[in-house]
Amino acid sequence: MYTDSELLALSGLQHIAYCERQWALIHIEQIWSDSGDTARGNAFHTRVDIPGYSGTHGVRAERSPRLVSYRLGIAGVADIVEYRVGDSFSVMPVEYKVGKPKVEDWDRLQVAAQAMCLEEMEGVIVKQGALFYGETRRREVIEIDKALRTRVEVLSGRMHELAASGMTPQAVRSSKCRRCSLKDDCLPAAAENSASTYWHDVGGVEDWV
Numbered sequence: 001m002y003t004d005s006e007l008l009a010l011s012g013l014q015h016i017a018y019c020e021r022q023w024a025l026i027h028i029e030q031i032w033s034d035s036g037d038t039a040r041g042n043a044f045h046t047r048v049d050i051p052g053y054s055g056t057h058g059v060r061a062e063r064s065p066r067l068v069s070y071r072l073g074i075a076g077v078a079d080i081v082e083y084r085v086g087d088s089f090s091v092m093p094v095e096y097k098v099g100k101p102k103v104e105d106w107d108r109l110q111v112a113a114q115a116m117c118l119e120e121m122e123g124v125i126v127k128q129g130a131l132f133y134g135e136t137r138r139r140e141v142i143e144i145d146k147a148l149r150t151r152v153e154v155l156s157g158r159m160h161e162l163a164a165s166g167m168t169p170q171a172v173r174s175s176k177c178r179r180c181s182l183k184d185d186c187l188p189a190a191a192e193n194s195a196s197t198y199w200h201d202v203g204g205v206e207d208w209v
């Protein structure tokens, strides 16, 4: 079990799932670029991130609860946790995203991690979570299955390994670099490893603007 001082940001799971170097730049080197997407996301979240409760039709919704797992060593703030009472009791984290559903499981990992925190905190089994996307105005219900749980455990462990080492991994060229909010900060280090090869492999500078 980790201690309070060892806890890492739950939100970092999305970053490390995207790119280990991106996670290290943000969470070790404290670099953050407010790209258009992240700025829009922050504005979207300010409408959700007002702590409090509301309840209707057997569902009690808690806004902005702090979640923690000492087993995984992660902590964060959920957008909403819904408690359903009635024939059976259930707990469900709900995360709001500004965009639309993604093929990759980055958003689902965040919700799965929130579910695992709730299980540890509340002593319940959390079978489902949900993502609400601003672009589609739709809720996507997620099964918190074994594959997602295993991925959260592996990535949480990797965050702690990197945090303990204090080392930022080298840039690994991939198509993800084109959409990376930290591509400008990553550029100098990448350039040291052969700029022309790097930019050619990720699509060229002119494609990024």
Ligand code: SF4
Binding pocket: 018, 019, 020, 021, 022, 025, 170, 171, 172, 173, 174, 176, 177, 178, 180, 181, 182, 183, 186
């Ligand atoms: S530009 Fe590429 S290598 Fe650098 S942090 Fe972003 S995704 Fe990772």
